Amino acid sequence: MIFLILTNLVLQKKEIDMDKRIELIKGDITKLEIEAIVNAANRQLKGGGGVDGAIHKAAGPIIHEECMRIIQKMGECPTGESCITSSGNMPSKYVIHTVGPIWRGGKMHEPELLTKSYRSALELAVEFGIKEIAFPNISTGIYSFPKETAADIALKETNDFLSENPKFKKVVFVCFDDENYDIYKKRINEE
Numbered sequence: 001m002i003f004l005i006l007t008n009l010v011l012q013k014k015e016i017d018m019d020k021r022i023e024l025i026k027g028d029i030t031k032l033e034i035e036a037i038v039n040a041a042n043r044q045l046k047g048g049g050g051v052d053g054a055i056h057k058a059a060g061p062i063i064h065e066e067c068m069r070i071i072q073k074m075g076e077c078p079t080g081e082s083c084i085t086s087s088g089n090m091p092s093k094y095v096i097h098t099v100g101p102i103w104r105g106g107k108m109h110e111p112e113l114l115t116k117s118y119r120s121a122l123e124l125a126v127e128f129g130i131k132e133i134a135f136p137n138i139s140t141g142i143y144s145f146p147k148e149t150a151a152d153i154a155l156k157e158t159n160d161f162l163s164e165n166p167k168f169k170k171v172v173f174v175c176f177d178d179e180n181y182d183i184y185k186k187r188i189n190e191e
């Protein structure tokens with residue numbers, strides 16, 4: 001019995017071997033001084049509610065114009081994919097707009113699509129020579145993705161990405177609500 005409990009503890013510990021370049025803060029992502037922040041965008045890159053609205057408001061009209069140029073050129077941004085603009089009046093340099101999935105009960109490939117959102121944002125960052133990036137909790141607001149599962153996906157994908165990209169400096173998770181902050185804190189400090 002004791003052996004089983006110990007094995008279980010060791011396995012649990014191994015499961016969450018978190019990279020030291022992952023940081024957690026509570027607050028408003030629009031205020032962050034960092035190379036790039038990620039936006040939880042919609043497919044039309046239109047700017048909506050939640051973090052998307054806050055980013056468009058803080059940036060000023062420039063990113064809406066850049067987003068509309070992207071849409072004219074490439075069409076809508078598919079779910080799971082990302083595109084990049086400047087940051088307008090915000091202290092960051094770039095905004096990476098990623099389109100997370102809307103939660104429809106879990107049978108519409110939502111976990112895979114959320115994984116893809118994080119991965120595509122991180123890969124786009126690498127393409128642009130970005131080495132530090134901040135994420136909000138994609139899809140966990142208006143798009144209703146269950147927060148615990150979303151945190152597991154975000155942290156696993158980021159952890160995997162960092163182990164493949166030794167030169168990347170840091171990934172900051174910016175939690176706005178207490179619930180997400182507690183969920184991330186538990187996972188990041190569990191190590």
Ligand code: ADP
Nearest residue numbers: 028029040050051054136139140141142143176
């Ligand atoms: P989605 O449509 O992807 O669910 P939301 O913007 O509704 O996007 O929510 C995503 C997450 O962003 C939520 O956890 C919400 O609490 C958070 N959020 C809202 N405003 C901000 C902000 N200013 N900075 C950081 N996170 C924010």
